[in-house]
Amino acid sequence: MSRQTVALSLLLLAIVIIPSGAFGFTHPAYAADSPATSFTFAAGGDIGTPNQGAAEVSLSYLAATNPDFFLALGDLSYDRSVTGGMWCNEFKDQYNHIEIIAGAHDTGEFPPNATDSTRSYEKFVNNCPFSSPNGARIQLSPNCPAPESCYGREYYFDYPNTNSPLARFMMISPGVFNITGGCSAPCSIPHAGQTCNVQNEALYNCWPYVRGDPHYEWVNDTINDARNYYPSIRWIIVGMHKPCLSAGKENCSIGPGIFNLLLAQNVDLILQGNDHAYERSKQLALGNGTCNAIPYITDPGKNNSFVAYNSDCVVDRGSNGFYKPHVGTALVIQGNMGLGNDVDETSKYPYNAVESPYFARLMGNNTLGFGHGFVKFTVSAIEVHVQTVFTGTVQDEFRITQPPVPSFSWSPFNATVGDTVTFTASVLGGLEPYSYSWDFGDGSPVTGPIVQHVFSNSREYAVTLTLVNSLMESRTAQRIVAVGSWNAVVNCSPVQTTIEEIIGPKGITRNSTDPNSIGADYTGGGFQLVPNLQYNPQSPANPTSWPFYKRAVNLPPSCSYGRIPAFVELRNVGVRSISSSGDCSKYFDVSNGGTPYPNGLQRCVTAFNLENWNYTVCPTCYMHRVYAYIDRDWNASGHAPQSAPTRGERIDVQGFIYWEYSSVTAFWHSFSGWELLVTGWRVSQQNQTQPPNSPPPRPSKASALVIYVGLAASFVATFLGVFVLGTFYERRKRRSGSQRENHVSDLNPEAAREV
Incomplete structure (x- = not known):
């Protein structure tokens, strides 16, 4: 069956950190014992009909990657005939553990006759319930008026559901109109980029997340709760649909208040959709030099909000592929599972082009090698390893971890039995001198930054590099080396x-x-x-x-x-x-x-x-x-x-x-x-x-x-x-x-x- 898919002012905002407990949190009996080894999750937004076009292919990749769970970052469907039970069934026909947050096309932000707006988010809530593979407990915000549930709107969960969770995931909905379905007629915003504020929140049934309102305070309190009561939680990860920074085409529709709060709290990752592109920011933080808040631009002609560039807000450029933990925040905008738009395009989106220096990596329709997909995260107590899973040739990878960060390459990549294979180590961060030891998986260990090895059998070998720096800090890197393939890009042994x-x-x-x-x-x-x-x-x-x-x-x-x-x-x-x-x-x-x-x-x-x-x-x-x-x-x-x-x-x-x-x-x-x-x-x-x-x-x-x-x-x-x-x-x-x-x-x- 065929279906149609798819005036500059610098605000120095005072970020008030409210003590944990203000919202009556209960504290499950998590102990401070050894955390779980690791887990994986994926995230992506702006999906579309699950069994058509790029959305179908992205979902196929997701099913095969099989993370522990998937965070759907809003705009689930662009076809109002494919919503609720139908959409969720088609999605779960391939992959089951989906956790959702609202998007503008899901709630009714667009005119009633818009065929690309489902206007029935409660159907997604009812048919795509929270589905953790290991029984993680969802904690709903108390800020949704009865009988509405805050699932899909404002909630958090700790993962994994053990005595020692590694991460707290918070899902919020700043700037999303008609968030609980109570918007008055005609229930559509006057123009693209309209922001939610205290003056229009009742008219548009939106949550502005400004300092002093219950949603802002719930976010702040939830972060403090994790840090004060759960020693095993290493990572704070916040997901939402709309962004603030964007090198694509979106404005800061969530408003500067919540964004500055998250930066002031040094949350580790912010995951967003809405912009139909992939954008990975540099590591950002407040309190450095002149960066007391993200500089905010207001265009009086459109009431659109954008952000000016301030290099003092950047604490790590990210060009080396890793960020240090807990010193700043990395943004990952991933809204291209089903659609795509340009990035860093001065002629089309000049305000967004001004924001592009905040980003370490960009991919849009105008990027050679563009592809659809999602982002995969591997989380352990010592690092978050982030890898894109795209259909195009452009890919990205980075880590949030303490240095040193070892890696290695080898040549020839498609080794056959009897080839002399050269392995070359590299390291980011840490203090020299380094020592290198290699295990090739066949009982022939060697040392040194550049070594050679001959494999005697056509099979896969787990090659491990162990690096120790002058402070005796040890890190390992492991790769699978397949011997026997004739194809330079098929790393398999026949x-x-x-x-x-x-x-x-x-x-x-x-x-x-x-x-x-x-x-x-x-x-x-x-x-x-x-x-x-x-x-x-x-x-x-x-x-x-x-x-x-x-x-x-x-x-x-x-x-x-x-x-x-x-x-x-x-x-x-x-x-x-x-x-x-x-x-x-x-x-x-x-x-x-x-x-x-x-x-x-x-x-x-x-x-x-x-x-x-x-x-x-x-x-x-x-x-x-x-x-x-x-x-x-x-x-x-x-x-x-x-x-x-x-x-x-x-x-x-x-x-x-x-x-x-x-x-x-x-x-x-x-x-x-x-x-x-x-x-x-x-x-x-x-x-x-x-x-x-x-x-x-x-x-x-x-x-x-x-x-x-x-x-x-x-x-x-x-x-x-x-x-x-x-x-x-x-x-x-x-x-x-x-x-x-x-x-x-x-x-x-x-x-x-x-x-």
Whole structure:
């Protein structure tokens, strides 16, 4: 079903810190024992319909990343026909642990006839209730008039729900109009950027969060409560929909009062949406030099509020990738899960461009490599590790932690057995001299800032660098180094296998009128990434979801799922039925940004069958073939093979296991869903008379010409040492026709049907 988605004055504000207890907090019996090791959460806003377009892809990434919980930062839907139960059900169909806060499009800030405003936030509250995976207790603000609940509007929770929580999460709603549904007619603001204040709060049913009002004081008291009564809480994290600072297009619609309070309290992170971009601030704090408050600009023509730049408000520029804890606040604006707008655009948004020096990293529609997605946070007692999960090539990563901060890189990135791999350590902060010790996961420790190592087996190694500075402060960094991949950006070790092991021995008749339509049933396959399906000839297993999307360029599949390998290598297999005339386009898929291909050229899927060349006569052949697939987006990224293998050629090939549910009745797909998503191939180095698929000794590398498919190598070159292979879960039943692969035409049926 198709649905439409989507006068400068410096105010030196006195920030009054009110003692904890003013709002009658109760204190659960948390003890000051050892905190939990770590947990993960994600955050993002401005989502849209969960099963359409960029929102669907972002949600797929979220499901595969599988954080402990997700903070939805408002503007959940832009379609008033998709709200409440429908929206929540579609979202939770892929990922369940969502905690929400109100957005302007959710509450009714826009005219009643606006189709992009749901105006029914209570339906989201009722259908997306607080859902902590470990039973964390939500504490509601007392400031919502009965019978309204403050969930989704103003609440906090401590996480994890142990005797020693690590973090307090506060969700608030400054500047959001009609926040409790009591707005008087016509219930719409006069112009974009209208701020909530004491004079209009009754008219627009909004909360101004100014000093002295109950919402402002509740925030202040909740912060003090965490610090005074819970020694294990290391981090204060505040989420809301609207921002104050923005290098995109939004003004300070939350007002300076609450923003200055959060800076004065040195909360660790502020998470916001509304601006359809990614913006990571420098670390900000008050009380340095002339920065007693954020400088506030008022435009009398529009009553819009913006912020002037004051370098004294910046305590850390963030260019080195880490901030020290508890000395300032970092903002993360992430409102591009479903939509996008420009950033740092002087001609369109001059006031916002003035604010851009407050930010360390920006990404908008006008950024090369823009993508949709969310931000992932890994929280421990000693650090918060922040990583973006975007569909484009632009990514960001930073830490809030005490120095020293070690990291390392290695070359070659795609090492094979016998390669000499050089490891180079780097460190941020701390006091020299440093000592470096390395553990390569194979019992061969060494010391030094630059070391070399030779791996003897094709597998994954957990390489650990331990750094100690002159104060005897010790920190570690660990990365997984995969040995054996031919592709520079696939950090996985291939499992050598055979076609027969991939597809399995269980044959099943796909067409009752065609006795020759016997293909491999899913339940016999050796790489069942979707588990627990049972063999049933009357209703064959045919998983309609898979742990990753075959068209992903920038977040390729993971190496394994549930300990089942996903990346394999076949040797000495035959090639037949090559076609590149089917699925074609001039544009990247929406999951990869939706932009035109380089030079406006059309690219097509290259598809062919791989076969055990002892079984070339069909229908017997169908149980000895697997469909191979090189995606057009991979090709357009500039790193796909310049030429496909030749029909009749015998090759070695690496790739990811996939099940294409829509092709199980196609003879050209061997009446089975099994596919190999090719990442690299080479002319077979094996004796051509040797039985196919048998694992020979590794050939001499000097004779191997490797043709590989790259997955965003430019990204790896830019972010080497940061890149983490991601995954996402594809809801293929619901993909629109423009995004769905046309598998029926991937191969010429006349060329493919060989019996």
